[in-house]
Amino acid sequence: MTEQQKQAGLTYAQAGVDITAGNRAVELMKGQVRSTFRPEVLTDIGGFGGLFALNVGRYEEPILVSGTDGVGTKLRVAMLMDRHDTIGVDCVAMCANDILVQGAEPLFFLDYLAVGKLVPEKVAAIVSGVAEGCRQAGCALIGGETAEMPGFYAEEDYDVAGFCVGVADRKKLIDGSAIRPGDVMLAIPSSGLHSNGYSLARKVFFDHAGHSVDTFLPELGKTVGEELLTPTRIYVKPVLALLEKVAVKGMAHITGGGLTENIPRVLPAGTQAAIELGSWPVPPVFTVLQAKGNIAGAEMLRTFNCGVGFILVVSPEEADQAVNILAAMGETCHRIGVIEPSARGAEAAPDVVYSGLMAWERGKGE
Incomplete structure (x- = not known):
């Protein structure tokens, strides 16, 4: 760092966090995220919280079913191949398939992405996979977080996890209690x-x-x-x-x-x-x-x-x-x-x- 830079004072970007790159990543992913929206989604991208209006009239007694998971070390393969547009499908699948087990319809999904260095195109590719998974599962991607964490992750490394919420009528919940020999x-x-x-x-x-x-x-x-x-x-x-x-x-x-x-x-x-x-x-x-x-x-x-x-x-x-x-x-x-x-x-x-x-x-x- 030069003497002139020291006198000017440090910036967040010099510490390794580029807010401008983060904003560009959001712009790049907006179309993909909006493509997952269901009629119940009340908010657009960028709010502090995602709003979802559950249509309770469809159910006698609606029960919310939730699940969370990540992708695991499959991420290392994506990094080795420098291909990041499918790994988000895995993240959605691990959550949506889990809540499906209890008979729940996935309603909405949120993702969390932590990166060593925020490259907008790379982040957009990862989120495009999340959006594709949401389209396959029929749920809306109503929120997420991208955290740039220099010094914690190596520049090329990242981790992604997600959280899915679904709904089922209480009388239609599936818990295995009805299973009998011969099934x-x-x-x-x-x-x-x-x-x-x-x-x-x-x-x-x-x-x-x-x-x-x-x-x-x-x-x-x-x-x-x-x-x-x-x-x-x-x-x-x-x-x-x-x-x-x-x-x-x-x-x-x-x-x-x-x-x-x-x-x-x-x-x-x-x-x-x-x-x-x-x-x-x-x-x-x-x-x-x-x-x-x-x-x-x-x-x-x-x-x-x-x-x-x-x-x-x-x-x-x-x-x-x-x-x-x-x-x-x-x-x-x-x-x-x-x-x-x-x-x-x-x-x-x-x-x-x-x-x-x-x-x-x-x-x-x-």
Whole structure:
């Protein structure tokens, strides 16, 4: 710093925070944000709080359902590829799919973005992904925050998280309490890893196998980076449509913890989910991961979604109808198992048991 600059006094920009760049980022993202607005949104961009007029006349007893989440270390892949326009979809998906599990329609979303150095075009790209996720989920992006934090994050680093609020009629809330032995589990496929297990996936691909994001793998038909950056699927629209016609008893969003940890969260005590491995197609990325990392099958099933993004539990009498309704909407669905009485007794905590073989086990004589 020159003597003249010292005499003039320090500015916020010299400390690493550029308010002008922040204002430009807001201008760049305005169109994307407004494209998500629903009729209930009462405020424009730039206010201190987002206003949303809930139409209580649609519900006998409206219950607000909320969820919050981030993207995790998948962000590192976006940074390595210098591609930031899809990561926001993941942020919305992790929240909207979670509240969908209880039968809630997502209404509005808020995001929080923390950056080391605010580059308006980069911030606008990230928020464009958030807006796209909101459009897919049918919710409005009514607020957000971008924080420039020099000295806390490296210049190229950032983190993004979000918060989603939805609504359901109390009598239509889904909590799994109606699930009984004999009910059928239906699986809607994932698009890949979604946003979970990336610490292990990055270790396998980058550290163990020595690949980079630009490494093309014939087994995947794309580069490692392209595969790892595939956005998380958002299941809101087909599932909400299904709930209008079928009495779904329970649902599970398959995130961190995989099938093993997430399905028991919606099962009553004294029951277990009996899953037939091999009853659904497994995307190549999981087979490649298992082989390159020599990962045990049990570890795969409790770390990754292994090709299943969302689970529906329905009565056996309505299973075919549910499959057909989803198929009419262009949605593939697989029967992957049934609910059974727990082998550990009527008071036992819910569990998952597996039979059969996964794709990576076939031909190994296991």
